[in-house]
Amino acid sequence: MIKITNLHKKFNEGTFDEVYALRGIDVEIKDGDFITIIGTNGSGKSTLLNAISGSFIADKGKIEVKNKDVTKKPDFKRAKYIARVFQNPFLGTAPGMTIAENLHLANMRGKSRKLWISLDNKHKAFYREQIALLEMQLEDRMNNVIGTLSGGQRQAITLLMSVIQKPDVLLLDEHTAALDPKSAAQLIRLTKMFIERDKLTTIMITHSMQQAIELGNRTIMMHKGKIIEEITIKEKAMYNVDDLLDKFANIRKIEKLTPELLNEFRNNY
């Protein structure tokens, strides 16, 4: 599905603020893979997702989606294949527009926009059906503007918007991080449901070690712009959180992790 070869990205090159964010990423994601990514702050997790979605063009390397080279394509063209949910619940929806209109916009992802009113009753009924899946009693508020909803509700709608038209790849960038624990749990449940229902190829960044173990068939660990470890589903079955942390400790032994970094991990997870 996605093949990334030797991907590099520097920001603010040649200035004091230069950041070498991606330092040669190689990874192949197969159809139906559900990958969780963990890593320290500034390790390049979000940058990798942004590179895939096309928020910027990489300096070096190659990105293929469905065997097509998309390395130089701008983000709005890749949106045809790729749906994404941001960490910030305010970024995923248009606050001044209604729920129905937002879902309709999402349903048009990657399609050309015609000078025609296509948001008809048939579509509205379909969106109502879909919104019911969230079990948030939003079915009767289809004509309310999104700006009146809570962060949890908005993020659930954003998730629904990203899967309403089955995407080839779903990118989730810590999409539960800004929510309260209850809303986060609910959102994870919905995420699992949608991914299993549509067998979606998914890449999810998480800060929760628990989520990293429980969800997905592969886990990637990133550090300083590189993938330093990959854990397969077979390994994951044998691991609990502590094992994973031990694994980090082992990495430290082979001097890939400093003691400070290990501490950061313990504190974070």
Next chain:
Amino acid sequence: MELWFGALNLGILYSLMAIGSLLTYKILNFADITVDGSFTTGAAVAAILITMGVDPSLSLIIAFFAGMITGIATGIVYTWLRISGLLAGILVMIGLYSINLHVMGKSNVPLLQFPTVFNYFDPYNPGLANEVWYFVCLSVFGAIAWTATVLFLKTDLGLTLRSTGNNPEMSKATGVNVDFIYILGLAISNGLVALAGGFVAQYQGFADIQMGIGTLMVGLASVIIGETVFKSKSLSIMVFSAIVGSILYRLIIAGALYAGMNPIDLKLLTSVFVLLTLFLSKVSNDRNQMQKFKKNFKWIAIGLVSILLISVSYFLYDSSPQKKSQSKVYKIAIVQFAENGLLDVTRLAFLEELKNLKYIDGENAKIVYRNAHGDIATVNQILDEIESGGYDIVLTISTPVTQAAIKKLTKTPIIFATVANPFIIGAGTSDRDHLPNVTGVYGWVEADSLLQLTKSFVPNLKNAGLLYDPGQSNSVFNYDMMKKAIANDGKVKLQAMTINSSSEVQQAAQTIAEKNIQAFILTPDNIVYSAFDAIAKVSLHKKIPTFLADVERLKDGAFGVYGHDYTASGIQAARMLRRILNGVNPKSIPFEKYNSIVKGINLKTAKLMNIPVKPEQYSDFNYIIKEDGTIIDKTLKHEFLSNKNTSKKVALFMFSESKPLMDSRDGFIAKVKELGLEKKYNLIIDEKNAQNDYAIGQSVANDIVRSKYDYIVTFSTIALQLCAKANTEIPHIFGTVTDPFVAGIAKTKADHQKNITGISTFQPIESTLKLMRKVFPNAKTIGMVWNPAEANSEACTERTRIFAKKFGFELVEANATNANEVHEAVKSLLGKKIDIFFTSGDVTVSLAVNSVAKLLADKNIPYFTNTFSDVESGAFMTVGADYQEVGAETLNILIRVLDGEKTENISIENFMPEKIYFNKALAEKMKIQVSDEVLKSVSKVRTNL
């Protein structure tokens, strides 16, 4: 009634523009200032196409697409070049000015003889007044625009537009090319604005290069007003509210004019109103503030209602039927485009001739005068007001006003005056074949005559320099005439250069002067003529004579003049008015050309340039400036206006509001009243004050000279100097001047600039220092602050230095060039252990005298001045004149001049009745003993602090 429907119609037309603003400002979240240019683009494109024979409705469609292109331009600058939205809009708007000018070919395209979309409605008119019928049609049109916009915003594309303005990140994530959407939104918005421009041009009957200025502000005002009226966020109401906002805005403007507001204040009214709306909408959204507001609501409501009642009753009073007299009272309106010498002359001559023809304002005529101050939009609003005011006849002075009036007023008789060419604006096709309700006087300067005049004095003329503003239709017309005249001549080449503002004139003149020209020939152009001083400088410096059409510029250094006397324009117009009021149909009164020519020469300039002139060359000239500067004026204007004008205008010019100057003024005015001079000599006294600002003073002085005052009275040395420089003719009497000899006005008492005399009031420095020595036998040091920029002050300081030595003091000086620095200067002297502080004849210090006196009193240092009244401000002791007396004495000189004595024969005398004013209260506080001998010489004592 038509005033209100006119406003409603404009409101609906402008609502297209409001919808355009809504799309960018509210939907795309982008304040787009391109609209100031694209509005004109739409008007320009529609107008020029109509004049080429294109169908008016097709012209609107093309105007819409032209507007889209301007929006695309802004969009590209914004998205591709990543330049901020506001700046992108400004860049495109500025560029559009030139493009619009190219599209129109001139600054103003009239549409009077051409069909417009409004003609489509006429055949179906069931018998309503025009404006009312248009309103019905336009309401339908407005409803269509509303529905179409709402539907568009609900299409997939519309949704995408909204989501992009709402959240560009989310739009990108759903596969939207956000850059493209911005470009598209700006294109649609500017298309609508241009469409509005095209409509407005057809409605008012012309397109003008200036008409787009302020479009953004009006658009935003409409959106904001509408938003406040309707609180709903629903899409259809949002669009509707923009339309209603636009209409309300026009109604407010119409209401303000109806209530008699000065058109100059309209822009201020707009901003105040928008501010108020924003504030009220904020208050109503905030519960706390709302409660406060409700509490006071009763009072606010009572206040508003009473203001309303007062204005209504005032209006009723104003428009109540005049005291019934037997004869009819004619209502005459005069509309003038701008304050401008030629136009003013026209109006004054018109009014004067009306008096001669026995139309007296307030008796058998009501004469209303309106001036648009150069703003096209204001012209239309004034005309709306006139249309509904039931006037018998309208005089339109200048081309733009006439153009708008003949379109708007189809029933009221119109007489135009001072219009170069009435045929290009569609008033008619020949002198006899013209619009039924329009007639007037016109004439352009015959370029050939001006050229021949030039050649008679410059026989070797090969290259002639010319400057003109391509943005004004008059200028372009006059320039074209000269181009033709020169082409016919065949031997002369024209070096023409365009300018856009008066600041460019000097540089352009210099550039042209380098092109081997033998003369400047300046065809009539408002900007070039008003900035003529700049050309005169170049002209004199390079010894290149200048020939032009305005006799007033001859004094500024032009060489020769061939032009019209616009007095004739006003007189002829007044005579036409009488014929029409006597029942003659304007249709049968042919247009007339001005019948008075001015030919003038400046022999002084000729001498300076070493150009030989023989008397026979100017034997038939009626305006001659001789080598010594005296003027022989045989023009109609001189004979007509100056002889009739019996009242005498006096300009009373004070440089600042310092105490001595204001005292002088009070003394002067009090004596004028006491002697009843206003009646006796029919005097009109205009007071001018430069607020202690040299730049203002300069322009006040220029204004006094240009406004042709009969007498000038100045108080203060600077006012004297400024006027002396600007004026060598008008009798000028000065007072409250320390030393006119140092100031350069006079060499001796009797030998002074001929038109200037007055009284000097030299500060009694010697007696002041003598007094100091008497009161303080042991004092050593005197501190003094003065402004080296004041000639007066310098003279006083010079003397103080001399007499300080004589009486055994050491003088310590410090300078201050403005009132703010005075304090610092005084403080710096306090550090140098001074015993006495002294200031004399310094205007700058006198402005700060209160605080200086307080500072010194706190430090126990006695403060002496030569301004008598300074003790009241806290000084210790003053020796000086009571300036009220100085003012009265100055008036005595003026009376001598009024009685026929010549200024050159009145010698300049010193007038300084010495008086001492002593602050006894302060002396007691400072514990200073003053001897009886001194106390005897004191004429006034202050006893309490």
